[in-house]
Amino acid sequence: MAELLVGAVLPLTRHCLTFSARAAGRWPRHAGSAWRGGFGHALKRAVCIMRLRPCAGCPLERSCVYPTVFETAPGEQATKMRRYDRVPHPYVLQPAMGQKPRLEPSDAIELDVTLIGHAAGYIAYVVRALQDAAATGIGPDRLVLDLEHVAPVPVTAASLSADPGERRGGLCVQALPALPPPCPKQVRVELLTPLRVQRDGHLVGPETFTPGDLLRNLVRRVSMLRQFFTDRPLEADFVALKELGLGLRARHAALRWVDLVRRSSRQDTVMRMGGIVGRFELDLTGAEPLWPYLWLGQWIGAGKGATMGLGRIGLFRALG
Numbered sequence: 001m002a003e004l005l006v007g008a009v010l011p012l013t014r015h016c017l018t019f020s021a022r023a024a025g026r027w028p029r030h031a032g033s034a035w036r037g038g039f040g041h042a043l044k045r046a047v048c049i050m051r052l053r054p055c056a057g058c059p060l061e062r063s064c065v066y067p068t069v070f071e072t073a074p075g076e077q078a079t080k081m082r083r084y085d086r087v088p089h090p091y092v093l094q095p096a097m098g099q100k101p102r103l104e105p106s107d108a109i110e111l112d113v114t115l116i117g118h119a120a121g122y123i124a125y126v127v128r129a130l131q132d133a134a135a136t137g138i139g140p141d142r143l144v145l146d147l148e149h150v151a152p153v154p155v156t157a158a159s160l161s162a163d164p165g166e167r168r169g170g171l172c173v174q175a176l177p178a179l180p181p182p183c184p185k186q187v188r189v190e191l192l193t194p195l196r197v198q199r200d201g202h203l204v205g206p207e208t209f210t211p212g213d214l215l216r217n218l219v220r221r222v223s224m225l226r227q228f229f230t231d232r233p234l235e236a237d238f239v240a241l242k243e244l245g246l247g248l249r250a251r252h253a254a255l256r257w258v259d260l261v262r263r264s265s266r267q268d269t270v271m272r273m274g275g276i277v278g279r280f281e282l283d284l285t286g287a288e289p290l291w292p293y294l295w296l297g298q299w300i301g302a303g304k305g306a307t308m309g310l311g312r313i314g315l316f317r318a319l320g
Contacts, residue, residue: 009177010222010296011230013120014153017111017127019134021103025141030193030260031095032309033273035111038133039093039126040070046129065125072228088221090119090229091126092301094309097192109145112153114299117229155299180295183288186281186318189214193312194258194275196304206255206276212245214313217302218293219245225300244287250280273305281318 028034047065050058055067067073072087096110103109111130115123127150134145189211197204197213204213219241226234255278261270284291295315303311 009179009292010116010225010300011120011177012114012116012155012299013123014112014114014155014299015123015127016149016151016153017113017130017147018149018151019109019111019145020148021105021107021109022144022146024102024104025143026139027099027101027103027109027143028139029101030309031099031109031139032093032193032305034138035093035095035130035133036308038136038138039129042132042136043070043125043129046132047125065122069119069122069126074228087228088224089307090116090225092116092299092307092309094301094312103143108148116225116300119229180292183284183291184317185285186283187294188279188281188316188318189294190279190314190316191255191275191277191311192314193310194260194273194277194305195302195311196273196275197302197311198304204276206257206278209250209253209255209276210246211248211250211280211282212242214297214302215245215248215290215293216242218297218300219290221300221302221306222293222296241289241293244290248282248284248287248290251283253280254278255280273310275303275305275310 044052044066050060055061055064055071056073058064058067061067061073069091070089072089074087092112092114094112094114096112099109100107113123113126113130115126127147131147134147136142137144195214197217199208199213219236219238223234223236223238226232255276257274258277259272259274261272282294294313297311297313298315300306301309301311302313305311
């Protein structure tokens with residue numbers, strides 16, 4: 001099955017942005033939605049030279065940073081996803097886990113930012129937009145945050161965990177292939193934030209979840225990101241990968257559903273974005289070609305809302 005591994009890598013960069021709160025106030029339970037909304041508005045204000053007109057039909061749509069990163073369209077030459085208006089976005093915002101529900105002045109807030117493929121070259125624009133969004137205010141109390149530090153996070157194959165590793169100063173703008181470590185025989189998968197994946201058009205719940213639901217989504221996500229944001233589409237036997245995923249069984253599973261809601265300013269409504277959290281173990285014997293996709297899930301997330309930090313995955317050595 002070695003041929004299934006061809007091209008199963010994804011060039012990406014990852015940075016940790018550290019902010020400090022200017023005043024006390026409430027902080028969202030899941031801040032990814034607030035960060036994403038503020039980021040989109042700030043990025044368009046920063047780069048649009050057409051007086052913030054709609055991107056569709058704009059003569060600069062194909063060359064502007066904002067639609068490329070935030071409202072990505074497939075383009076006339078796209079061979080995949082022709083029935084969709086937009087394609088997966090080449091960024092992921094992952095707020096730090098375990099943030100306090102109420103912040104005090106000078107409290108630190110961390111946000112990990114992953115940029116994929118060609119989008120890595122836009123890191124300066126992304127950082128500036130997030131800085132501007134933070135200065136405008138984030139969360140229900142519109143807390144004003146000051147950007148204190150930006151550090152690249154190495155994406156290495158040195159360890160099997162969700163630990164991002166050593167953080168150093170400066171900006172890294174070259175997207176390097178994220179090469180996974182050797183495939184372990186067994187691995188513990190932790191769904192750290194709500195995972196929202198569909199099967200037959202319906203969200204999968206913890207009672208009916210199978211590892212194949214997760215792997216099918218990750219293979220498709222990697223394929224789309226490679227198609228639109230790198231110079232080389234993914235080459236893989238997708239039918240064979242699907243069959244391998246269907247054969248996986250979750251062991252020692254402890255899964256539950258967590259409800260989350262977010263306010264959509266664009267649609268002026270409250271939207272539900274609950275999903276599955278918990279953990280399970282996998283025996284990957286015979287399913288080694290799926291390992292690169294599962295490993296990439298740590299950095300790119302999975303399912304609906306991955307760009308705002310939903311579907312965050314941690315990989316650890318199996319306990320038994």
